């Protein structure tokens with residue numbers, strides 16, 4: 118029993134120092150595994166998705182996804198340069214692809230690998246709509262939400278008394294591909310839960326700022342979510358589930374963050 122208590126205290130102390138803070142929001146998050154353990158597997162899994170999915174090339178929509186992605190990527194890179202942290206994005210390998218599948222979904226895997234599905238394009242409606250979704254997805258990756266979820270799963274397993282094994286797995290081998298896909302909110306077929314409400318709200322806020330920094334009018338964001346709400350009759354994948362958070366909460370939160378976003382937008386036009 119004493120041994121278990123000692124292990125628990127060591128673990129709590131370990132967890133206590135294994136935190137990092139989210140850019141822009143400044144929120145402290147659990148970080149039990151490094152991006153160097155996550156990104157390589159993430160990049161491998163993205164290649165599998167590309168091989169198995171029907172990647173659209175050459176169409177106006179496919180070019181738009183790439184164009185918006187690169188524009189927001191560059192704005193985010195500039196943001197970190199201005200912040201005096203140009204190395205923050207060193208390990209990211211950005212890529213933006215459109216997959217021919219009629220599902221209303223998009224996601225970004227840890228390290229910057231983005232996929233849009235053709236089914237979401239009519240709701241995006243235009244380039245600004247694509248920028249709303251792109252900003253949101255890039256924000257999940259910048260805020261390391263996938264890594265945080267993986268860390269939380271490690272911590273939960275450790276709580277069951279397998280501290281040594283879990284930390285061994287976490288620090289040596291790194292998380293497996295399934296956990297990476299879950300971390301991205303990408304593995305919908307595995308019945309994976311959506312990102313938490315906290316992660317979604319944070320991605321909305323950061324995404325709004327990022328699209329504005331890239332010169333896209335952030336006032337398109339509430340309009341996009343209204344269109345998404347109108348479309349929510351059918352089944353939606355976890356990343357865009359209609360109840361999590363509610364569309365109304367989402368839209369009022371976006372409007373609350375709009376003055377700051379408009380500052381970034383005006384600055385991008387100077």
Ligand SMILES: [Zn+2]
Pocket residue numbers: 253257312316317320356
């Ligand atoms: Zn999301």
